[in-house]
Amino acid sequence: MAKVADRLLATAGATPANEPARPSVSTTLLIAQLRALGSQVLAVALFVLVWWLVSTLPSAIHIPSPVEVATSALSLDFRGFLGDMLLSTWRVGLGFIIAALVAIPLGIVMGYSPLARDLIFPPVELFRPIPPIAWIPLAILFFPGAEWMIIFLTFYGAFFPIVYNTIAGVSGIRSNYICAAKSLGASEWTIFWHVVLPAALPIIFTGLHIAISVAWLMVVAGEMIANQGGVGAMTWQAYQTTQYPLIFVGMAAIGILGYLSSVAVRLLAGIIIRWEQ
Amino acid sequence: MATRARQSYPALRVVSIVLMIATWALLVEFRVYRFGFIPSPSSVVRAAADYLSQKDFLLDAAASVYRVLAAWGISAVIGIPLGLLIGWKRWFRDLTFPVIELLRPIPPIAWIPAGILFFPQIELSVIFICFIGSFFPIVLNTILGVKQIDQTYFRAARCLGASDREVFRDVVARGATPSILIGLAVGMGINWMALVAAEMIAGEHGLGYMIWESYSLARYPRIVVGMIVIGIIGAGMSAVIRLIGRKLVPWQKSLIGS
Numbered sequence: 069m070a071k072v073a074d075r076l077l078a079t080a081g082a083t084p085a086n087e088p089a090r091p092s093v094s095t096t097l098l099i100a101q102l103r104a105l106g107s108q109v110l111a112v113a114l115f116v117l118v119w120w121l122v123s124t125l126p127s128a129i130h131i132p133s134p135v136e137v138a139t140s141a142l143s144l145d146f147r148g149f150l151g152d153m154l155l156s157t158w159r160v161g162l163g164f165i166i167a168a169l170v171a172i173p174l175g176i177v178m179g180y181s182p183l184a185r186d187l188i189f190p191p192v193e194l195f196r197p198i199p200p201i202a203w204i205p206l207a208i209l210f211f212p213g214a215e216w217m218i219i220f221l222t223f224y225g226a227f228f229p230i231v232y233n234t235i236a237g238v239s240g241i242r243s244n245y246i247c248a249a250k251s252l253g254a255s256e257w258t259i260f261w262h263v264v265l266p267a268a269l270p271i272i273f274t275g276l277h278i279a280i281s282v283a284w285l286m287v288v289a290g291e292m293i294a295n296q297g298g299v300g301a302m303t304w305q306a307y308q309t310t311q312y313p314l315i316f317v318g319m320a321a322i323g324i325l326g327y328l329s330s331v332a333v334r335l336l337a338g339i340i341i342r343w344e345q
Numbered sequence: 346m347a348t349r350a351r352q353s354y355p356a357l358r359v360v361s362i363v364l365m366i367a368t369w370a371l372l373v374e375f376r377v378y379r380f381g382f383i384p385s386p387s388s389v390v391r392a393a394a395d396y397l398s399q400k401d402f403l404l405d406a407a408a409s410v411y412r413v414l415a416a417w418g419i420s421a422v423i424g425i426p427l428g429l430l431i432g433w434k435r436w437f438r439d440l441t442f443p444v445i446e447l448l449r450p451i452p453p454i455a456w457i458p459a460g461i462l463f464f465p466q467i468e469l470s471v472i473f474i475c476f477i478g479s480f481f482p483i484v485l486n487t488i489l490g491v492k493q494i495d496q497t498y499f500r501a502a503r504c505l506g507a508s509d510r511e512v513f514r515d516v517v518a519r520g521a522t523p524s525i526l527i528g529l530a531v532g533m534g535i536n537w538m539a540l541v542a543a544e545m546i547a548g549e550h551g552l553g554y555m556i557w558e559s560y561s562l563a564r565y566p567r568i569v570v571g572m573i574v575i576g577i578i579g580a581g582m583s584a585v586i587r588l589i590g591r592k593l594v595p596w597q598k599s600l601i602g603s
């Protein structure tokens with residue numbers, strides 16, 4: 069508003085002299101952002117304060133204080149820690165990508181053809197209520213090494229949200245769009261490529277977004293049980309060797325990595341489905 | 346496709362399930378790749394007959410259901426009021442929401458070591474880990490529910506002289522109910538997942554523990570029995586929540602879904 073007013077004044081030839089500068093739109097926005105940032109910092113500071121107070125309470129269980137956690141994070145073998153983080157990220161990434169490559173085409177086929185749906189979907193429905201974590205013992209029996217066992221777990225956890233959302237995206241498309249494309253003489257392939265897929269993509273990305281967080285959950289469970297590298301194993305070993313502050317460093321690392329990967333999926337969505345933003 | 350008549354092949358669904366079980370049986374029978382290590386359908390049926398007739402089964406199932414319900418109830422009792430307040434009052438949101446956002450990306454499973462550390466008894470640790478699992482979906486869906494309420498409702502209530510309490514009860518809580526129910530259903534699902542992990546790693550008794558114990562004792566068919574029992578109880582509990590939800594918010598059938 070202020071800018072518009074300034075421009076109006078300028079065109080009228082009446083330059084406002086010696087008037088106190090009005091805050092422009094960008095400064096008010098900046099102030100709002102600073103306030104939001106301030107309240108976030110305050111909230112987190114309060115949380116750390118409460119945590120610190122709780123940790124000083126004399127009680128049977130010892131909760132590591134924020135200071136202890138910070139010092140143990142700083143005195144960490146950084147190379148090994150980074151290696152664990154990369155290993156976990158690799159396991160999540162590979163399982164996630166395989167799940168996307170299998171689940172998206174499968175979901176499209178099932179969303180498209182009732183025949184394929186009735187043929188493939190019933191077993192998927194049967195498996196869905198079983199929590200993916202309950203597969204760990206069978207996965208250990210089946211896979212010769214811990215590596216593939218864990219990647220299978222991340223794959224399996226990511227599979228269901230992607231398949232379900234792809235089916236929902238493809239079968240939920242408005243029939244008007246398909247009819248319109250058909251009456252304009254589009255072939256089946258054109259309809260799929262230019263109508264069905266673009267309409268389904270936002271929902272598919274919702275599925276991918278859920279899937280990446282389930283994949284992180286699975287990798288932590290798999291690593292804690294397999295105990296062969298990764299942030300999950302590191303956190304579990306910290307508990308076993310009674311290096312309690314390190315547990316919280318591990319949790320923080322898992323949280324940060326999980327957050328970053330969901331940001332990555334959102335960025336990818338922003339690039340691929342620009343029209344949604 | 347809404348108007349396009351959707352064909353359906355009920356017989357094909359039966360065929361599909363039969364095919365799946367037959368494939369499983371054949372893969373195990375002929376020891377394709379490493380399927381020889383996996384229990385066969387017939388051994389699972391025998392193990393099921395054995396386990397389901399034992400008293401252990403009832404004890405395990407009761408322990409797991411109790412833990413899930415306790416954790417779920419606690420996260421509802423804490424999460425719903427918290428979410429309503431966060432959605433409703435700006436100052437409260439500024440004070441608490443950043444912390445929730447900070448802790449949310451940490452999966453419940455990563456809390457297992459901390460959970461064991463926090464509580465003197467395994468029972469409480471397991472409930473705590475399940476609580477973490479259902480708390481976040483419940484809080485976030487409650488907040489979302491309040492945010493989705495049309496602002497005119499607030500203004501109308503104020504114009505008609507509603508007090509803060511009345512606005513909270515009749516506009517905020519009521520308006521957010523459909524979304525809260527979604528949060529409760531999602532929370533129940535994650536609860537079961539967290540429960541199985543917690544029982545496997547830390548637990549004593551419970552179906553997750555039973556699965557892990559069967560693995561350690563090499564009673565492999567019983568693992569599959571445990572998985573199926575967990576699946577059935579979990580699906581049953583989710584169905585009950587959806588049923589209650591449909592009774593509570595009859596005006597929004599589509600939201601709760603089928």
